[in-house]
Amino acid sequence: MKCNRIPLLLILSFAAVGAFIVPWYVPASQPSISISYRYGFNNSVAILTVGVSLVALFIRALFRRRAIAGDTMDQIIARTFDFETAGGGNSGLACAFFCAAVIFSALVIGTYCYSPLDDFAEMGYFLSREYLMIMHQTPYYEFPFYYGPAIVCLPYYLYRAAHGLLSIEQAYCTVLVLNFIAGFYALFLCVRLLFPAARQVAVFWVFALIFFNPMLGLQYTPLRYVLPVAAFLFCHNAVSKLPPDRFRSHLLVSLCAFLGPFLNFEISAEMGVAVTLALLIYFIALLRTPRRVYAYAVVMILAGALVAVLPWGNAYLGILFNFGDGFNLPLLPGPGILLFIAAAFILLPRLALFGVASGQLGAPASIGFCVLSGLLITPALGRCDMGHIYFNGFAIFLFAVAVLARLPDQRWFNRGLPVLLAIFLIASWPIVFHYNYSFKNAYAAHSWMRSHPGLECPPPSNGFVLSKPYPPMVGLEPLLKYGKLGIPLGCSQPVERFLMLHDRFATAYYFGNIGDEIFGPKQAARAVQDVDSYQTILVAKSFLDPSFLRVVPPDADELRRDSHYVISTELFPAKLVARHLVYSPPQLMAARVVRDFSVIGEFQQYAIMAKRPGVE
DSSP: OOGGGHHHHHHHHHHHHHHHTGGGGSOOSSOOSSHHHHHTOOHHHHHHHHHHHHHHHHHHHHHTHHHHTTSHHHHHHHHHTOTTTOOOOOHHHHHHHHHHHHHHHHHHHHHHHHOOOSOSTTHHHHHHHHHHHHTTOOBTTTBOOOSOHHHHHHHHHHHHHHTTSSOHHHHHHHHHHHHHHHHHHHHHHHHHHHSOGGGHHHHHHHHHHHHOOSSOOGGGSHHHHHHHHHHHHHHHHHHHHSOTTSHHHHHHHHHHHHHHHHHHHHHOHHHHHHHHHHHHHHHHHGGGSTTGGGGGGHHHHHHHHHHHHTTTHHHHHTHHHHSTTTTOOOOOOOHHHHHHHHHHHHHHHHHHHHHHHOOSTHHHHHHHHHHHHHHTHHHHTTSOSHHHHHHHTHHHHHHHHHHHHHSSSTHHHHHHHHHHHHHHHHHHHHHHHHTHHHHHHHHHHHHHHHHSTTOOOOOOBTTBOOOOOOSOOOSOGGGGGGOSEEOTTOOOHHHHHHHHHTTOEEOOSSOSOGGGTOOSHHHHHHHHHHHHHOSEEEEEGGGGSTTTTSOOOOOHHHHHHHHHHHHHHHTSOOOOOOOSOOOOHHHHHHHHHHHHEEEEEEETTEEEEEEOTTOO
């Protein structure tokens, strides 16, 4: 064995042990609702291990830079980021984009039209926030929202601009379709800039298929995950091709530098941070190249980020810390995760080395792309099912395919691209089936509506124009006598819609289905404060049962379900053993309700409760 391979083996051994074994033995800093916490896996340790390993691999490459300078990888990186002489796309790529936009838009619209429900799959989460905006609540300050402001504001503004011509559900679906189209256009730009013309169509269709999903959630459109890469590459393309001796060139480069962080922060905080740091590194690194005159664009980058963030302040940026641990999964050495980590270990150190050691115009792009890709490893290895691995790891996977497309032996590309798609599809089918309850509910709703003809959408009321008729709001009028009701622990959809339409819904920061919102003690403490803010509340009687207030370990069925979910999404056999009791924020809230409120009435499965005398 050559001596220069010993450090590599040590680094890889450290990475394997630190990412897949040690995290099971390091306690989490605080409880959360995630599967990782329940079964004793610390994702932060795994992510830190991968980061340290990447730094060690870069240092190793730095010491070996003379031996590897000018090798095949260096040449491929240089050609990939050589946008000065790169050719354009072909007509087949434009046709592929058009077909993808039409086909996937039709599928999204068809799924939306099929469901008579406003809470189909992920759509319910976003529509509930739109309802709050109609009730004049402000995102981040008056209710939690874990994505960018454009995601929640655009459907609302479109709804308002339509003046009743569009329901809020229709406005949401319109924005959802536009997000898919814009995301596929961003993918079109990325593929056109990075790939030889002969490979573009195949690459485009593979990644387009990976990004399609029927969950109707704005957080899972390709725009959110592709835009960071497109914004970065578009900036590099402008710097590479626009002559620096023209005013128009400086205007366009400044506009690209401003819009990159601005648009990404509008869609997602973590994407905005990643793009901002990557572009800052890129334009600073331009000081070592003939295009150093464009380095002033760092001011425009910071301006774009500030303009996007300042209206929302810390309330928006705080989601970077509040959302992180909520839905983590244990990191297991399945084929998809190993492929992702292997691609990162092979590519990122070489991208960083080329960016540091080379004086070519592609060097700043290389190190900037390394920063962009590396920062997004953190969300990829948190909720590490294959969907989130591929989505957050898009930059790494895209560049890995770009390298395969330029290897002299094209068998690597011809085999690697189908393998990439196959692993994703096999591992992602269980995620799709995870939402099969939405299709079952929609089918059941259609069956009910056929047996009860004449069901109509509720008339416009209290600022709401709705177009989804199911479920029916029948026999709920007795609730009107109680005034505004708080819903700290959730209620059925018809009850919630009825109270909102009749201005009987008492708002609070956390409300309704709090499982979507409360991940740890910090959020739970705020939710308990919200309970204290109510005077009259509506609570399902089951929450008042003493058995609900007892903390219990996961039962055998729950263990089997969790194990099956992790196995099927990470493609690695695992038998999870619970190490912590179930962390249940609703129990904390229910305990406060039982202590401070008394029953004043009953309605169906609910208790109407008022605050006890003397309780503030």
